[in-house]
Amino acid sequence: MTSPSGDARKSLHVNLFEMACVGHIVHGLWRAPGNNRHRFSELSYWKEIAQLAERGLFDAIFLADVVGTYDRFADGTDAALRQGVQIPNLDPLMLVPAMAAVTSQLGFGVTFSTTYEPPFAFARRMATLDVLTEGRVGWNVVTSYLRSAARNFGLEDEIPHDERYLIADEYIDILYKLWEGSWDDNAVVADREADVFTDPARVRPINHRGTHFQVAGPHLVQPSRQRTPVLFQATGSPAGLEYAARHAEVVFIGGQTTADVRRNIAETRKRAEAYGRRPDDIRFLVQAGIITAPTEKEAQEKLRYYREFYSTEGALIHAQAEVDLRQFDPSETIASVITRKGAAFGNMGRRFRPEQTVGDALQQIARFDEGRYFIAGSPDRVADAIESWLDDDDIDGINLRQYHSFDTARDFIDLVIPELQARGRYRTAYTPGETLRERLFGAGRARLPDRHPGARYRDPAALNTPAAPLFAGQSSIRTP
Numbered sequence: 001m002t003s004p005s006g007d008a009r010k011s012l013h014v015n016l017f018e019m020a021c022v023g024h025i026v027h028g029l030w031r032a033p034g035n036n037r038h039r040f041s042e043l044s045y046w047k048e049i050a051q052l053a054e055r056g057l058f059d060a061i062f063l064a065d066v067v068g069t070y071d072r073f074a075d076g077t078d079a080a081l082r083q084g085v086q087i088p089n090l091d092p093l094m095l096v097p098a099m100a101a102v103t104s105q106l107g108f109g110v111t112f113s114t115t116y117e118p119p120f121a122f123a124r125r126m127a128t129l130d131v132l133t134e135g136r137v138g139w140n141v142v143t144s145y146l147r148s149a150a151r152n153f154g155l156e157d158e159i160p161h162d163e164r165y166l167i168a169d170e171y172i173d174i175l176y177k178l179w180e181g182s183w184d185d186n187a188v189v190a191d192r193e194a195d196v197f198t199d200p201a202r203v204r205p206i207n208h209r210g211t212h213f214q215v216a217g218p219h220l221v222q223p224s225r226q227r228t229p230v231l232f233q234a235t236g237s238p239a240g241l242e243y244a245a246r247h248a249e250v251v252f253i254g255g256q257t258t259a260d261v262r263r264n265i266a267e268t269r270k271r272a273e274a275y276g277r278r279p280d281d282i283r284f285l286v287q288a289g290i291i292t293a294p295t296e297k298e299a300q301e302k303l304r305y306y307r308e309f310y311s312t313e314g315a316l317i318h319a320q321a322e323v324d325l326r327q328f329d330p331s332e333t334i335a336s337v338i339t340r341k342g343a344a345f346g347n348m349g350r351r352f353r354p355e356q357t358v359g360d361a362l363q364q365i366a367r368f369d370e371g372r373y374f375i376a377g378s379p380d381r382v383a384d385a386i387e388s389w390l391d392d393d394d395i396d397g398i399n400l401r402q403y404h405s406f407d408t409a410r411d412f413i414d415l416v417i418p419e420l421q422a423r424g425r426y427r428t429a430y431t432p433g434e435t436l437r438e439r440l441f442g443a444g445r446a447r448l449p450d451r452h453p454g455a456r457y458r459d460p461a462a463l464n465t466p467a468a469p470l471f472a473g474q475s476s477i478r479t480p
């Protein structure tokens with residue numbers, strides 16, 4: 001079958017979705033016997049999971065991150081602390097060298113926010129990782145969403161949503177200047193006889209003077225194999241999609257149905273063309289929940305078992321619920337709760353329909369086992385579902401959500417991957433020495449293609465001509 005994007009039989013890209021905490025998105029399951037999540041603060045945990053992902057020939061381990069606490073529910077941060085909802089958490093960039101040292105092919109996607117820390121230091125840290133891993137890193141560009149994070153970095157409140165993307169646009173432009181424009185490939189000559197380590201004629205400052213940042217340069221790190229790490233982004237808003245169309249190479253796309261997802265993908269590809277990119281310059285991933293076992297019956301039993309540990313309170317904390325819905329009669333409607341609680345109902349009003357009951361809303365918020373990209377079943381049924389996601393929805397891959405570390409990844413690797421391989425839907429080996437970008441886009445694509453906006457700074461003259469601002473002429477985007 002030919003997919004809408006034209007590939008004969010698309011092969012699945014897989015990242016293992018991780019975060020250095022006990023409760024990332026599936027809350028409460030850290031208590032399940034045998035779950036290793038509480039070991040996230042041990043180096044051995046990361047070494048073990050990286051080796052497991054490499055055994056499964058995964059594209060990468062993808063690390064989420066937040067820089068504030070979920071403090072809106074009940075007794076604020078205390079609830080998040082008790083439930084382990086993304087706190088305590090460790091800095092994901094620091095985990096990469098440990099995992100890279102015990103693997104040779106696995107990639108690493110790392111989340112970092114453009115809103116709080118200046119670009120120069122981040123450019124250096126990320127380039128360091130790309131140099132040391134020989135081109136195995138990607139960056140998940142986020143603008144952050146917690147008000148508590150803003151307060152950690154000296155702000156009273158969050159910067160308005162669309163303005164964050166404008167800042168992110170200048171931020172990434174600086175990174176392109178540093179990563180792509182500041183150093184020529186052959187700048188390091190290491191000529192002992194001539195007593196020259198780096199040829200100064202091949203290194204230049206960037207002298208960026210913009211709206212939000214001023215960065216002189218030169219970049220402190222010599223070019224890595226990819227120069228710019230693979231650019232990941234997750235978004236659903238018009239501003240975010242515009243940003244993705246311009247910059248992202250891998251997009252986590254939203255949508256509840258095949259039709260939604262296909263439409264969102266098609267629109268993003270079309271917008272990318274408006275920026276001079278090709279429709280297939282972007283890969284699309286979804287976050288998938290997969291629970292499998294040798295037989296259908298065992299898979300359903302495993303699902304039931306996981307359900308027993310799931311924490312509704314954790315889900316409410318993560319959703320930044322301002323009201324504890326559990327205190328209401330399950331048969332009461334959301335409309336009636338809103339009337340009684342008024343403004344205190346906060347963001348929950350946007351999540352639910354007024355006619356829904358509290359019981360229904362609670363189930364909705366605490367459900368980890370539904371939706372187009374969830375399946376609990378035998379390896380055969382899982383593989384059928386994945387083939388449909390690839391062909392019918394036009395996605396390219398998944399971020400595999402973990403319920404149990406390391407069983408979720410192990411089950412997928414031992415049971416589903418052989419089935420996908422037999423169907424020609426999954427690699428049977430890594431291509432030795434390939435970069436993460438080549439794994440996603442093919443041989444010869446270690447670096448951004450020339451048509452990507454970041455590539456313009458390969459011409460040093462471009463360092464003196466500002467890039468067009470994001471959203472230029474876009475009336476739907478709220479510029480400040």
Ligand SMILES: Cc1cc2nc3c(=O)[nH]c(=O)nc-3n(C[C@H](O)[C@H](O)[C@H](O)COP(=O)(O)O)c2cc1C
Nearest residue numbers: 064065066111142144145234235236237240252287
């Ligand atoms: C798969 C996935 C992973 C995400 N990981 C993070 C993350 O680690 N840190 C973060 O601040 N936001 C993360 N987000 C949230 C997005 O960055 C973004 O805020 C969200 O998708 C809403 O998009 P918008 O900001 O364009 O409205 C993630 C979203 C998805 C779908």
